[in-house]
Amino acid sequence: MAQIFSRSADRRLRILAGPIILCAIAGIVGLKWYVKNQEEKIGLVVAQPIEFSHRQHIENTELICADCHRGAHDGPQALLPGKSICLECHDDLFRGTPKLQPLHEAKAKGLAINWKPVSKLPEFVHFHHGVHFEANVECSNCHGDVSKMESVSRAKPLTMDFCIDCHRESQSGENFSTKQAVSWQRDLTDCSVCHY
Numbered sequence: 134m135a136q137i138f139s140r141s142a143d144r145r146l147r148i149l150a151g152p153i154i155l156c157a158i159a160g161i162v163g164l165k166w167y168v169k170n171q172e173e174k175i176g177l178v179v180a181q182p183i184e185f186s187h188r189q190h191i192e193n194t195e196l197i198c199a200d201c202h203r204g205a206h207d208g209p210q211a212l213l214p215g216k217s218i219c220l221e222c223h224d225d226l227f228r229g230t231p232k233l234q235p236l237h238e239a240k241a242k243g244l245a246i247n248w249k250p251v252s253k254l255p256e257f258v259h260f261h262h263g264v265h266f267e268a269n270v271e272c273s274n275c276h277g278d279v280s281k282m283e284s285v286s287r288a289k290p291l292t293m294d295f296c297i298d299c300h301r302e303s304q305s306g307e308n309f310s311t312k313q314a315v316s317w318q319r320d321l322t323d324c325s326v327c328h329y
């Protein structure tokens with residue numbers, strides 16, 4: 134059979150074939166790992182400085198989400214609560230319980246409680262809680278039913294597809310209203326909505 138490549142080029146190709154195939158395999162494995170990693174984050178529970186139960190507080194107090202998460206209804210970010218909110222009740226209530234010792238220690242030392250986030254987007258993605266609240270998107274659409282959780286765990290993947298799927302449905306009027314988007318004549322699937 135006629136040789137297509139010169140002898141030396143042929144040898145170089147053979148030498149390169151191994152690494153190229155290895156790279157391709159590594160790429161596929163990497164991609165699978167990434168997708169799996171995103172899925173695995175579902176159910177992810179993060180250890181917190183105080184064992185805090187949402188279920189207990191939603192069932193037994195009058196508190197609404199935004200009492201502890203300022204900004205959730207009107208700001209870009211939903212903040213995690215400072216110790217003063219907890220102390221409004223727990224300065225007295227259950228004062229002796231070991232579970233609340235980190236709270237009383239933080240108060241005595243003037244330190245903050247370092248709650249750890251469960252949901253986190255990369256820096257290059259823009260998100261705004263208030264806009265979603267105005268459009269009647271429920272917390273549970275993105276966080277699951279936190280009011281029933283003993284410990285908060287990741288309920289949704291928070292991937293780009295997850296965001297865009299709902300934006301597409303919202304535009305076609307299937308689930309949510311898009312007041313601002315309509316008045317600004319904005320396509321909610323446009324890259325610049327979340328990346329700018």
Ligand code: HEC
Pocket residue numbers: 181185186187190191196197198199200201202213214248249250251252253272273276279280284285
């Ligand atoms: C008494 C205060 C309090 C109330 C009320 C409260 N939370 Fe929280 N929330 C916390 C604290 C403290 C944390 C951080 C520790 C933890 O994750 O359990 C937290 C964490 C969260 C997180 C995890 C944040 C992340 O990074 O993903 C979500 C989501 C959340 N809350 C949603 C809600 C929703 C929805 C409601 C209303 C149904 C609500 N919370 C009511 C105190 C509160």
Ligand code: HEC
Pocket residue numbers: 183184185186189190193194195196201214218219220221222223226227230231232233236
């Ligand atoms: C409006 C009052 C109120 C506020 C504010 C409040 N709690 Fe509570 N907390 C309660 C009540 C009521 C219970 C008991 C619920 C029950 O009976 O199961 C409780 C129970 C607890 C317990 C369990 C105590 C035990 O030994 O079982 C912990 C821990 C706790 N709260 C932490 C917090 C933290 C942390 C914050 C601030 C982010 C906070 N609470 C804010 C009212 C409050």
Ligand code: HEC
Pocket residue numbers: 198199202205206210211212213249250251252253254255260262265266270271272273274275276291
């Ligand atoms: C459309 C989806 C969506 C809805 C609806 C939504 N959130 Fe979030 N939430 C997110 C995303 C995404 C993040 C992570 C933001 C980031 O990393 O910039 C987040 C973060 C949070 C955090 C963690 C903040 C921190 O500092 O770590 C809390 C608390 C929270 N949300 C509470 C709420 C509450 C309460 C509601 C309902 C009033 C709500 N969220 C509605 C998507 C949503």
Ligand code: HEC
Pocket residue numbers: 258259260261264265267268270274275291292295296297299300303309310311312313314315319321326327
């Ligand atoms: C369950 C539905 C739903 C999900 C999930 C969702 N969104 Fe939205 N989002 C909306 C709706 C509806 C609007 C339009 C509000 C309006 O225009 O009135 C919106 C608007 C926005 C806007 C403001 C657009 C503008 O210019 O006014 C940003 C930014 C945004 N979403 C980012 C995200 C990101 C990032 C995620 C994923 C982490 C996400 N959204 C997930 C329903 C959703």
Ligand code: HEC
Pocket residue numbers: 171254255258291292293296297300321322323324325326327328
């Ligand atoms: C509704 C919000 C939204 C829109 C619209 C959107 N993205 Fe994203 N994008 C995200 C989120 C959220 C992530 C982070 C996903 C993650 O961490 O898994 C992301 C991640 C990315 C990444 C990083 C790749 C990666 O896998 O981490 C690139 C590149 C990107 N987007 C490009 C685009 C382009 C191009 C468009 C327009 C065709 C677009 N995005 C539209 C929300 C959005």
